[in-house]
Amino acid sequence: MTISLRRLLSIGLAAALGVAAAPLGKVQFTDTKLRNGLRVIISEDHSAPVYTIVVQYNVGSRDERKGRTGFAHLFEHMMFKGSENVGQNEHPYLIFMNGGSMNGTTSKDRTMYYGTLPANQLDLGLFLEADRMRSLEITKENLENQRNAVQEERRSGVDNQPYGKTFEAIDDLAHDNFAYEHSVIGSMADLSAASVDDVAAFFKMYYAPNNAVIGIVGDVNAKTTLAKIEKYFGAIPRQPSPPAVDTSEPLQREERRLTLEDGLARLSRIDMAYRIPPSSSPDDDAIAVLVTILSGGRSARFYESIVRQKQLSNGVSAFSGESRGPRLFRIGGTVLPGKTLTELETAIDAEIERLKAEPIADWEIEKARTSARRAFVGSLGSSLSKAIALSQDALFYDQPDRINSREERMARVTAADVQRAARQYLVKTGRTVVLTVPKAAAPNGGL
Secondary structure: OOOOHHHHHHHHHHHHHHHHOOOOOOOOOEEEEOOOOOEEEEEEOOOOOEEEEEEEEOOOHHHOOOOOOOHHHHHHHHOOOOEOOEOOOHHHHHHHHOOOEEEEEEOOOOEEEEEEEEHHHHHHHHHHHHHHHHHEOOOHHHHHHHHHHHHHHHHHHHHOOOOHHHHHHHHHHHOOOHHHHOOOOOOHHHHHHOOHHHHHHHHHHHOOHHHEEEEEEEOOOHHHHHHHHHHHHOOOOOOOOOOOOOOOOOOOOOOEEEEEEEOOOOOOEEEEEEEEOOOOOOOHHHHHHHHHHHHOOOOOHHHHHHHHHOOOOOOEEEEOOOOOOOEEEEEEEEOOOOOOHHHHHHHHHHHHHHHHHOOOOHHHHHHHHHHHHHHHHHHHOOHHHHHHHHHHHHHHHOOHHHHHOHHHHHHHOOHHHHHHHHHHHOOHHHEEEEEEEEOOOOOOOOO
16 A cells, blocks of 8 residues: 555654643743843753853854954854963863863854863863953964964865855845845955954953853752852953944845856856845744745655756755844755756746745644754753753843743744745845856866
């Protein structure tokens, strides 16, 4: 007996919904602000003898000015070069030698450092983060070293990567506001022009306790941990509040298009970017469901129609991401040999228009809800995931308890909400299209 994919999916969803009937426990946490403005979120989780500390600084590439881009990402590297009581690269060494893990990331909206350690090393994690917040070693030697590291990262990750320039071009063309227009990694020229004084001023303004949120999750005692945080961080002086970021964008009234030649690409690629509101928008959850319906796995519309039936591409993805300011609903995919970009673009447009005009099946909505629940439940098993969510929701939305409303919000999304969002935001006059084509080889003897 043969059972269709959609029939199997409906059976699986029915089973999943039965499990979903069991309510999830709320993540409990404390939320405290020290006298110097440092916000501290602590959540006890005694399921394993470990803890995670996450420090979110309210600075990303959106805070940079023209001619001085790449500073936020540069500090992601600089923060490991030593401070008053910690030697160069000693921070990661101490974490690893005590059985822990650590890293840092930079986005347009924030810079984040995190570490996971055994529970008996709470003082170590707090000491390391506090020392570099208070007394980072900013020297010409450290700046030159990390500037070279970032420039090499740009070469390997952007300049010498297939489609690397494509992703920068999308942001540059889609945004009018400089805050979100330029790339996180910055330009080579701006990085080369940065002086020690420039970098020190940037650090003083943005890497201050009143411009940061700490999230700690794990096998800790909230009261004892808060006392230790006061001990290590309480004396670090606050700084004047950084200037607010202008994130306004003028209304886009017509489609923007660009064709790029890429000497490293082997297949042609299409990227579409539709303007959508920040993640704080009431439409955020409907947009998340829209992403799942279009590209969430093999039962999604893009895969079923474009990949499996029409065989135009080996995969078309949709993505909305999280942003405090104007963001983009991105759609992208490469064209299979023998097919054309025009065919692929036409097929993508057809699926978007079909979603706007025809009913959305109940199973598609339930699939999105179940996928979101599965991802959320999975994140609850990680002290790192919870610490990131609590601290980032505090920083972005002033709502660390957003973690506890995710399931309820998704359950309220209807097919009508999704169609309304698609009709409002996925419009051609509000989108940017970048076509990337392989650069033709030079004739024999040519350059």
